[in-house]
Amino acid sequence: MIGGTGALGGGLARRWAKSGHRVIIGSREAGKAQEAAETVKAEVGGDVSGMENGAAAAAAEVVALTVPFSNQQPMLEVIKDGVQGKILIDATVPLVPPKVGRVQLPPEDSAAVRAQAFVGEGVKVVAAFQNIGAEHLHSGHAIECDVLVSGDDVDARELVVGLVEDAGLKGWHAGPLANSTAAEALTSILITINRRYKIAGAGIRITGTPGETA
Numbered sequence: 001m002i003g004g005t006g007a008l009g010g011g012l013a014r015r016w017a018k019s020g021h022r023v024i025i026g027s028r029e030a031g032k033a034q035e036a037a038e039t040v041k042a043e044v045g046g047d048v049s050g051m052e053n054g055a056a057a058a059a060a061e062v063v064a065l066t067v068p069f070s071n072q073q074p075m076l077e078v079i080k081d082g083v084q085g086k087i088l089i090d091a092t093v094p095l096v097p098p099k100v101g102r103v104q105l106p107p108e109d110s111a112a113v114r115a116q117a118f119v120g121e122g123v124k125v126v127a128a129f130q131n132i133g134a135e136h137l138h139s140g141h142a143i144e145c146d147v148l149v150s151g152d153d154v155d156a157r158e159l160v161v162g163l164v165e166d167a168g169l170k171g172w173h174a175g176p177l178a179n180s181t182a183a184e185a186l187t188s189i190l191i192t193i194n195r196r197y198k199i200a201g202a203g204i205r206i207t208g209t210p211g212e213t214a
Contacts, residue, residue: 001023001024001025001026001064002075004023005025007134007138008132010036011136014040014137015167017040017045018044018045019167019168020046021163021166022046022047023046023047023049024051024059024060025037025040025050026052026079028053030050038050053078056082057078058081058082060086062087063082065079065089065091065115066092069093073118083123085122085123086124087123087156087159088119088126089129089160090111090112090125090127090180091129091130092112092115093184093187095187095188105181109181110177110180110181112126127148127151127184128148128164129164130186130187131147131148131190131204132201133201133203142168146172146203146204146205147171148174148183149172149173150175150177151176151177152177170206190203
């Protein structure tokens with residue numbers, strides 16, 4: 001969990017630790033990461049440890065990046081070597097304060113596409129968790145929000161869909177990484193809806209009954 005001391009990363013860390021996964025929380029400072037890990041263990045138990053971000057990425061089998069858009073590129077520079085040959089789950093949303101309710105995508109079309117270009121073909125970048133309110137992940141209630149999972153490698157997407165479900169959410173294959181543009185843009189729309197209708201963390205739901213997949 002790169003950004004595991006933040007709201008989104010911390011929530012996912014708790015849910016994955018509770019479901020039985022070994023979790024490594026990353027932070028700029030190893031001491032801060034270790035403190036966060038102890039807090040998670042005290043709350044939900046599990047195998048949780050804390051390391052500096054670069055060390056955490058190198059030690060993990062699957063790496064999740066949950067940092068603000070402004071920190072994405074600096075953090076990718078820190079973890080680039082450690083994520084080679086692995087799956088990188090990128091939850092980055094290109095929000096540009098103060099107008100976070102306006103869609104403002106980067107020149108590369110999405111933050112996830114930008115991440116893939118930077119880390120290279122040796123990394124399987126999968127975009128997910130852009131549309132879930134972090135406060136929900138820290139609660140014990142059922143979360144009324146689905147997760148769109150996009151990535152160019154189908155097997156990597158499938159693994160991340162499983163991790164979504166381990167976090168207590170419904171994950172959906174949403175196609176290639178280029179489709180992450182839609183999920184990232186949706187966040188600004190949901191923020192606008194939250195403000196207009198006084199909703200605490202609006203989410204999305206996919207309707208319909210799935211049949212057999214090909």
